[in-house]
Amino acid sequence: MSVLDTLDTKLVLALVEDPRAQIAELAERLGVARNTVQSRLKRLQRAEILRGGGREVNLEAIGYDVVAFMTLEVVHRDLDAVVAGLRRVPAILEAHEISGRGDIWCRLAASDTHELQAALRSVLRIRGVIRSETVLALHTHIAYRADAILRRSIESAG
Numbered sequence: 001m002s003v004l005d006t007l008d009t010k011l012v013l014a015l016v017e018d019p020r021a022q023i024a025e026l027a028e029r030l031g032v033a034r035n036t037v038q039s040r041l042k043r044l045q046r047a048e049i050l051r052g053g054g055r056e057v058n059l060e061a062i063g064y065d066v067v068a069f070m071t072l073e074v075v076h077r078d079l080d081a082v083v084a085g086l087r088r089v090p091a092i093l094e095a096h097e098i099s100g101r102g103d104i105w106c107r108l109a110a111s112d113t114h115e116l117q118a119a120l121r122s123v124l125r126i127r128g129v130i131r132s133e134t135v136l137a138l139h140t141h142i143a144y145r146a147d148a149i150l151r152r153s154i155e156s157a158g
Contacts, residue, residue: 003061004062011037011041012049014029023038049061049062059109066109066111066115066116067108067136067137068107069105069106069135070106070120070123071098073102074130075128075130076103077128078127082128082129085126086104086106086123089108090119092106092123093106094106094107102133
């Protein structure tokens with residue numbers, strides 16, 4: 001069961017779709033008062049559902065605490081079709097064409113292992129997928145970040 005109600009979910013989705021949206025724009029888009037948007041945003045930030053100034057979604061905080069990494073081998077002539085198929089699997093957060101073992105690397109999130117298994121089966125049904133290898137993330141020690149590389153760039157220029 002999600003900790004977000006429908007309005008919270010619509011608000012978070014609106015921020016994901018337009019991270020620079022202002023309170024007034026969000027209120028108009030969602031059909032609610034500005035104060036409602038402001039109070040909900042504050043509550044979502046206090047609950048650490050929204051991070052990074054309110055634009056980064058903490059999936060674990062909303063019940064998507066199963067994270068997996070999947071490497072796919074695909075038929076190369078079907079690569080574009082495979083990528084199109086991956087876009088239709090909601091559990092896939094990102095997909096990268098890679099070198100080395102495998103052809104595509106995906107990061108997935110699910111609410112439990114049953115949901116993850118369903119997502120994995122959906123991926124395996126995509127025409128052009130030959131095989132997959134999946135590993136579960138047990139703990140995130142360093143979350144996605146860009147600040148370290150930007151600081152290094154400033155220091156190098158400096």
